[in-house]
Amino acid sequence: MGSRLRVVQWTTGKTGTAAVRGMVGHPALEIVGCYAYSPEKVGRDVGELAGIGPIGVTATDDVDALLALRPDCVTYLAYRPDFEHLERILEAGVNVVTTMYMLAGAGYGEEVRDRLAAACERGGASLYTTGVYPGHMGMTALAVSAMCSRIDRISLLESVEMSGYPNERMFRAMSIGLDPADPAAPGMIEANCGSFKEQIRVMAGALAVDLDEIRFTAEFGVANDDLDFGFMKLRKGQIAGFKGVTAGMHRGRSVIECRFVWKLGHDLTPNWPVEDGYVLEIEGSPGVRVQLAPLGGAHFSGAIATAMPAVNAIPHVVAAPPGIVNHTGLPFVTGRHLLTRDQVG
Known part of the structure; x- marks a missing residue:
């Protein structure tokens, strides 16, 4: 690569x-922009906002000014989509x-999907x-599936205690803090x-499985005492x-599951x-279990693990044809350039 890609x-x-x-x-x-x-963040240096010292890029809320920078890519990590x-x-x-994985399909509705797909085509x-x-866990599951001669079920689990991720707004939106009987x-x-x-739909497509429906079930856990986490x-x-599961069903049987314990x-x-x-299990021949957990007892940084699959995909996405793409439509995304990279911050 002769020059670096410009990112907002x-x-x-x-x-x-x-x-x-x-x-x-x-x-x-x-x-090149933010x-x-x-x-209160407008006019501040982006590096200072990230806690690593100034980098010479100032945050703004002027969309036209950011587009005028002619970036190759935007890393769009807003709380909710605009x-x-x-x-x-x-x-x-x-x-x-x-x-925002719901943008991979019609998670926000077919009208939104069609509108964004049309914008992709207009702009190339x-x-x-x-x-x-x-x-990334879905991509990992697809990579592991290549080891099997028969697959009966794929199950992905995220199992975490969340107090190390102080985000009261997100937790309240999930219903944390409500009475479990609240309708x-x-x-x-x-x-x-x-x-x-x-x-589940993306994985089913990659594995050539026709789904009858996708089911969701969950149960609540309640606090045994008053709790103060500092942020809420x-x-x-x-x-x-x-504790719950989203299950892709085929002929009355759950074949792809996204599970969670939060x-x-x-x-x-x-x-x-x-x-x-995270725990990935494939029931089949052979049966496979893969666990992704922090090394040495450290806390698993959900923010880093969430952001970097997007960051590391940028060169592939810039080179991809116009349209809405997912990981099955890109070359395999890796931590390219990171093995000998100097630490930042």
Whole structure:
């Protein structure tokens, strides 16, 4: 690669900050701009927002100014999608990588999918969705599946205690803090697991499986005592965790499953054990189990693991033909350039 690809970072929350830190000093990528959602971040240096010192790039909320930079790609890591912004970026000919996996299909509705696909065609740009789960774990499962002569079921599990990821806004949207009898709670957690349905559809397509339907089930865990995590508080008896599964069904049998055990704290009823990471199981011949967990007992950084599959895919996405693409339509995404790279921050 003769020159580095020009990238605009879209927001600097937890995942966006991890993306910035992953791109600064990258031999193939250069941050040339940043979109700030919060007014207090406008005018500040992006490196300082990411906690690594100034890099000479100032955050702005001026979309036209960012597009005028003629970036090759936008790392779109906003909390919720702004479809008008996405449409403007794509039709300007700027590729997009994002961790909003529901954009891989019709998770936000067929109208949104068609609108963004049309913007891709008008601008000659690509839109790629990934992350760790859903996203990279699905790609890992497909790679492992090549070892098998028969596959009966594929199961992916994210099993974590979440207090190390201080995000009250996200947790409240998932129904954490509600009474488990609140009629709104089941719909809230299912809506926040909608991206798993797209992950299952992508995997089913890659494995040539026709699905009859996708089912969702979940159960709640409640706090056994009042809890104070610093960034939010819960009272005894309120929802503090979930255990559930999104299952792709074929001829009445679950064949692809995205499972989760998410706990805020360790004192819940039921008090499910956690793996502190990800477990992939393939039932078949041979049966295979793969665990991704932090090395040496360290805390698993969900922000880094979510952001970097998008960052590392940027060169492939820039080279991809126009349209909405997923990991089955790209060359295998790896940590290219990272093995001998100097540490940043």
